Amino acid sequence: MDESDEDYVATNNGKAVVSDRDSSEDFSDSDSSILGDGVSKRTRSRGRSSGRQTRGGPMQSNLKGNSGGYSWEDEYQRTWDIVKDDDDGVGSLQTLVQTLIESRKKKIMKNPSTPFQRGIIRTMIVIIDGSEVMLERDLRPTRFSMMLSLLQEFILEFFDQNPISQMGIVMMRNGIAIRISDVSGSPQYHIDKIRQLKTKQHNRFEPKGDPSLQNSLELARSLLMYNFNNKVNDTQNSKEILIIFGALFTSDPGNIHKTIDNLVKDDIKIKIIGLAAQVAICEEIVRRTNSSKTSSSYINTNYGVIMNESHFKELLMDCVIPLPVSEDFEKKEKKGVPLIKMGFPSKIQPSVTSNSSINLNLPSICSCHPDEENDASHSKEAGEAGNGTYSSKKVIGYKCPQCLNKVCQLPTICPICGLMLILSTHLARSYHHLVPLEAYKEVPTMEEYESTYCYGCLLKFPSGRKNAQSDDANKIESLTSSRYRCGKCQQDFCIDCDVFIHETLHNCPGCENK
Amino acid sequence: MDAVSETIITDQKPTQPTVDDPSLLTVILDLTPHGWFKIKHHITVQEVTKALLVFLNAHLSLNNSNQVAFIVCSPDGAKFLYPNPGKNFDGIQDNGSSKGETGNKSSNPNLVNTEMYRQFRIVDEAVLEELNEVLKSLSKSNSVNKTRSTLSGALSLALTYTNRMLNLDQSISTTTASAFNATTKSTSGTSNVTSSGSSASAVSTNYTSMLSRILVISANDDDDVKYIPIMNSMFAAQKMRLPIDVAKLGSISSSYLQQASDATNGIYLQVEKPEGLIQTLCTAFFIESSIRPLIILPSNSNVSYRASCFITGKSVDLGYVCSVCLCIMSIIPTDAKCPTCNSHFDKSILNQLQNSVVLSTKRRKIDSNGRDTPPV
Numbered sequence: 001m002d003e004s005d006e007d008y009v010a011t012n013n014g015k016a017v018v019s020d021r022d023s024s025e026d027f028s029d030s031d032s033s034i035l036g037d038g039v040s041k042r043t044r045s046r047g048r049s050s051g052r053q054t055r056g057g058p059m060q061s062n063l064k065g066n067s068g069g070y071s072w073e074d075e076y077q078r079t080w081d082i083v084k085d086d087d088d089g090v091g092s093l094q095t096l097v098q099t100l101i102e103s104r105k106k107k108i109m110k111n112p113s114t115p116f117q118r119g120i121i122r123t124m125i126v127i128i129d130g131s132e133v134m135l136e137r138d139l140r141p142t143r144f145s146m147m148l149s150l151l152q153e154f155i156l157e158f159f160d161q162n163p164i165s166q167m168g169i170v171m172m173r174n175g176i177a178i179r180i181s182d183v184s185g186s187p188q189y190h191i192d193k194i195r196q197l198k199t200k201q202h203n204r205f206e207p208k209g210d211p212s213l214q215n216s217l218e219l220a221r222s223l224l225m226y227n228f229n230n231k232v233n234d235t236q237n238s239k240e241i242l243i244i245f246g247a248l249f250t251s252d253p254g255n256i257h258k259t260i261d262n263l264v265k266d267d268i269k270i271k272i273i274g275l276a277a278q279v280a281i282c283e284e285i286v287r288r289t290n291s292s293k294t295s296s297s298y299i300n301t302n303y304g305v306i307m308n309e310s311h312f313k314e315l316l317m318d319c320v321i322p323l324p325v326s327e328d329f330e331k332k333e334k335k336g337v338p339l340i341k342m343g344f345p346s347k348i349q350p351s352v353t354s355n356s357s358i359n360l361n362l363p364s365i366c367s368c369h370p371d372e373e374n375d376a377s378h379s380k381e382a383g384e385a386g387n388g389t390y391s392s393k394k395v396i397g398y399k400c401p402q403c404l405n406k407v408c409q410l411p412t413i414c415p416i417c418g419l420m421l422i423l424s425t426h427l428a429r430s431y432h433h434l435v436p437l438e439a440y441k442e443v444p445t446m447e448e449y450e451s452t453y454c455y456g457c458l459l460k461f462p463s464g465r466k467n468a469q470s471d472d473a474n475k476i477e478s479l480t481s482s483r484y485r486c487g488k489c490q491q492d493f494c495i496d497c498d499v500f501i502h503e504t505l506h507n508c509p510g511c512e513n514k
Numbered sequence: 515m516d517a518v519s520e521t522i523i524t525d526q527k528p529t530q531p532t533v534d535d536p537s538l539l540t541v542i543l544d545l546t547p548h549g550w551f552k553i554k555h556h557i558t559v560q561e562v563t564k565a566l567l568v569f570l571n572a573h574l575s576l577n578n579s580n581q582v583a584f585i586v587c588s589p590d591g592a593k594f595l596y597p598n599p600g601k602n603f604d605g606i607q608d609n610g611s612s613k614g615e616t617g618n619k620s621s622n623p624n625l626v627n628t629e630m631y632r633q634f635r636i637v638d639e640a641v642l643e644e645l646n647e648v649l650k651s652l653s654k655s656n657s658v659n660k661t662r663s664t665l666s667g668a669l670s671l672a673l674t675y676t677n678r679m680l681n682l683d684q685s686i687s688t689t690t691a692s693a694f695n696a697t698t699k700s701t702s703g704t705s706n707v708t709s710s711g712s713s714a715s716a717v718s719t720n721y722t723s724m725l726s727r728i729l730v731i732s733a734n735d736d737d738d739v740k741y742i743p744i745m746n747s748m749f750a751a752q753k754m755r756l757p758i759d760v761a762k763l764g765s766i767s768s769s770y771l772q773q774a775s776d777a778t779n780g781i782y783l784q785v786e787k788p789e790g791l792i793q794t795l796c797t798a799f800f801i802e803s804s805i806r807p808l809i810i811l812p813s814n815s816n817v818s819y820r821a822s823c824f825i826t827g828k829s830v831d832l833g834y835v836c837s838v839c840l841c842i843m844s845i846i847p848t849d850a851k852c853p854t855c856n857s858h859f860d861k862s863i864l865n866q867l868q869n870s871v872v873l874s875t876k877r878r879k880i881d882s883n884g885r886d887t888p889p890v
Contacts, residue, residue, distance in 0.1 A: 337836065339846065339864060340836075341833075341835075341867055342834070343832050344821040344830055423821075424820065425773065425777065427821070427840045428745040430840060435742070456671060456678075458594060459678060496678060497674045504673075505670060505674070506750070507742070509667055512666045512670055513664050
C-alpha cells in the first residue's frame with residue numbers, strides 16, 4: 001500500500017508542473033490523514049511541503065521571482081536544485097556544498113603541468129547531431145539549441161587558445177551528413193553559421209530523421225584530407241574530429257568498421273561527447289582512433305557522456321586544449337619535425353599626417369574579401385556587436401611580406417601566395433600550452449598558518465583550527481585550509497585565484513615577483 | 515596630446531543608456547630606479563605620486579562605490595599599497611602626528627588633511643605611507659639588479675585582484691567562506707539572495723556590473739621585461755575585457771606596453787614632458803571604458819607587433835617557425851636543429867623550403883625592402 005502510494009506521488013512529481021503539484025499536494029495530504037501516523041509518510045509530506053514553499057510560495061503570492069523580474073523570465077530552475085536545509089543543521093549542508101565546490105574547482109583545473117609536445121596547429125571537424133532525438137527537452141530548452149549555444153562558446157574559446165588552427169562543422173541529419181561550415185580559421189564565420197542553424201523560421205536544418213555516423217565521418221575525413229593535400233605542410237597538423245552525439249544508434253549505408261580503419265590509417269583522432277548514454281560503436285571508434293594501446297584512460301578522456309549542462313560544457317571545453325603528440329607517432333617521425341614558413345605581416349596604416357586638419361581614412365580593398373566590399377553597410381546593420389571592428393577592418397590591413405597584397409584579418413593564409421600569415425602574438429597565445437604552469441598544492445589543515453591573506457587578491461583566509469573538537473562540523477575552516485601554495489615561490493593563494501591563474505592568466509604572480 | 519587621432523567618427527548609434535556602474539581603477543606604478551633617473555630633470559617620483567593621488571581621489575569622487583587599488587613594482591617585487599588589509603588605516607587620524615616622523619619628504623602623511631573626506635584620506639595615507647617604506651627599502655637594497663622589471667608580476671597581481679572584485683564580493687575583509695557564498699549563489703543559480711541585498715545579487719548574476727581598468731605608469735626604458743608573462747597577462751586582460759592604459763614617461767616608447775594597451779583597447783600615451791602629468795591623467799586616462807566609444811582617444815597608430823628572430827634577435831617579417839616549440843627563426847639553422855627545443859627538422863621539408871627561397875629571391879629585388887637574405 002505504502003509503496004504503491006509512493007509510486008503515485010513519484011509520477012506526479014516527475015511531471016513537475018505547478019498545477020499538478022498542487023493537486024498531488026492536496027491528495028497526499030488527505031492521504032496522510034487517512035493513513036494516520038506512518039512515520040515515513042509524515043516526514044515525506046513535511047519535507048515536500050517545505051520544499052514547495054521555497055519554490056511556489058513567494059512566486060505565487062506576487063508573481064515576482066527573486067531577481068526582481070517575473071518568474072517566467074527567470075532562468076529555469078529545477079526543483080531539486082532548491083533544496084533547503086532543516087533549521088537544526090544549518091551549517092552542515094552548506095559546508096558540504098562548499099567542500100564539493102572546492103573539490104570541483106580543483107578538478108576543473110586539472111591542467112597537466114608536465115610539458116608535452118602538442119599538436120599546436122590543429123584542424124578540427126566538429127560533427128553535431130541533427131537527428132530527431134536532439135529535440136528532446138532534457139537539456140533546456142532542447143538538446144539541439146543547448147548544444148548550439150555551447151558550441152558558440154566553444155568556437156570562441158577554441159580560436160582564442162588555438163589561434164593558428166582551423167575548424168569545420170558537419171551535421172548529421174536525416175541519415176546524411178551536411179556540411180554546415182567549411183574548414184576555416186575565422187571564428188566569426190563559424191558563429192554566423194551556427195546562428196543560422198538557430199533561426200526559428202525557414203530553417204532547413206531543423207533536427208530530423210536518424211543520424212549516420214559513417215556518412216558524417218566519411219565527410220569529415222574527406223574535409224580533413226582535402227585540406228591537407230592542398231598544402232605542403234602535411235604532417236605537422238593534428239587532425240581531429242569531435243562528435244557531439246545525442247542519439248543512441250546510427251543508421252549507416254555501409255560497414256562503419258571500414259570507415260574506422262580508414263580513419264586510423266589517416267591518423268585522425270576522434271573525441272565523442274554523448275548526450276544520452278554510452279554507445280558501443282562510439283567507444284570502439286574512440287578506442288581505435290586515439291591509440292593503439294587499449295588502456296581505459298584513453299576512453300575516459302576521449303569519450304564522455306554528459307551528466308548535466310555544466311558537465312557538458314566541461315567536456316566540450318576540454319577539447320580546447322591541444323592534444324599531446326602520441327608517442328608512437330613521435331617514433332614514427334624519426335625523419336624530424338617539420339619547419340613551417342610563416343609571414344609576419346606589417347600593419348598598413350592609413351597615412352596620418354599631423355598638419356592636415358582632417359584625415360579621411362578611406363577603406364581599401366583587401367584580397368581576402370574581394371566581393372564583400374559593398375556589403376559593408378549591410379553587415380553593419382546585421383551585427384551591431386561587430387560594428388566597430390568591421391569598419392576598422394576595412395581601413396586597417398596587413399601586408400603579406402611575400403607578395404605585398406593586403407589582407408584584412410589575421411591569422412590567415414595569404415590568398416595570393418599561400419603563405420601562412422600570423423602575428424607574433426598569435427604564437428604567444430599558444431606558449432602556455434607548451435610551458436604549462438605548475439599546479440598549486442593544497443596546504444594541509446593546521447592550527448596556525450603563515451599566511452593570512454591570499455597573495456593574489458588579498459582575500460582573508462580563514463584562521464587556523466584552534467579547537468578542533470568543538471566546531472568542526474559546521475565550519476568550512478575545519479575541512480580545508482583554503483590555501484593553495486605555489487611550489488616555487490611558496491606563496492599562498494585562494495581557490496578562486498588558483499583557478500583564475502591556471503585557467504586564464506597562466507603565470508604565477510608570486511614567481512613573477514621573485 | 516598631439517597624438518590624438520583625427521579619425522572621423524563614424525556615426526555612432528546612441529549606445530545603450532550610460533551605465534552608472536561602479537568602476538575599479540588599478541594603478542601600477544613602476545618604480546624601477548633606472549628609468550626615473552633618466553627623467554629626473556623633468557619629474558620626480560614625488561610629483562608623480564602627487565598627481566596620482568589627485569587622480570585617485572577624482573576617480574573615487576565620481577561614484578560613491580568606485581574602488582581603487584595601487585600597486586608598485588620595483589626590482590624587489592610588486593606590492594599592493596592599497597588596499598592593504600594588514601594595516602588599518604581607518605583609525606589612523608589620532609596618532610597621525612606621532613607617525614609623522616616616518617615621512618621625511620613633503621609626501622608626509624601629516625600633509626593629508628585630517629579634515630579630508632574619509633575615503634580620500636584612507637587611500638592617500640595608505641599609499642603615501644607604504645610608498646615611503648618601499649622607497650626606503652629600495653634605497654637600502656643592494657644595487658645588483660636595479661634595472662630588473664617586475665611589471666609582469668604587478669600586472670598579474672592586478673588581474674587576480676580585479677578578477678576577485680568582478681566575481682566575488684567587494685568587501686576587503688571577508689573570509690573565504692563568505693566569498694564562497696557569493697560563488698555558490700552565482701554558480702548554482704539558487705536565488706535566495708533577496709536577503710543579502712540587491713547589490714550582492716547584481717554582482718553574482720551580472721558579470722559586468724563592475725567596470726574596471728588598469729593604468730600602468732612606467733618610466734622604464736629597458737625592454738628586457740619577461741616577454742611571455744607580459745603576453746599572458748595581456749591575453750588574460752583581453753579575455754576579461756579589461757583595458758590596460760599606459761602612461762609611458764620619457765622619450766623612449768615601450769613596445770610591449772604598447773602592444774598590451776593596443777590589444778586590450780586601452781590608451782597608450784607617451785608623455786615626453788611629464789611636468790603637467792596631472793592634466794594628462796585627468797584628460798586622457800580619466801575616461802571610463804563605458805564611454806570610450808563616444809570620445810576621440812589618443813591613438814597609438816604605429817604599434818609594432820614585431821616578431822623577433824630567436825637566433826639573430828632581429829625583427830622578422832618572413833620567417834620559419836618550429837612546429838614543436840613555436841620558436842621563430844629568420845634563417846634555417848645550418849644544423850637542421852631547432853635552437854630552442856633541439857628537435858631535428860624534416861629534411862624533405864627543409865629542401866622544399868630552401869628551393870622556394872631561391873624562387874623568392876628574384877622577387878625580392880623588386881620590393882627592395884632591405885630584408886636580410888636567408889641563406890640558400
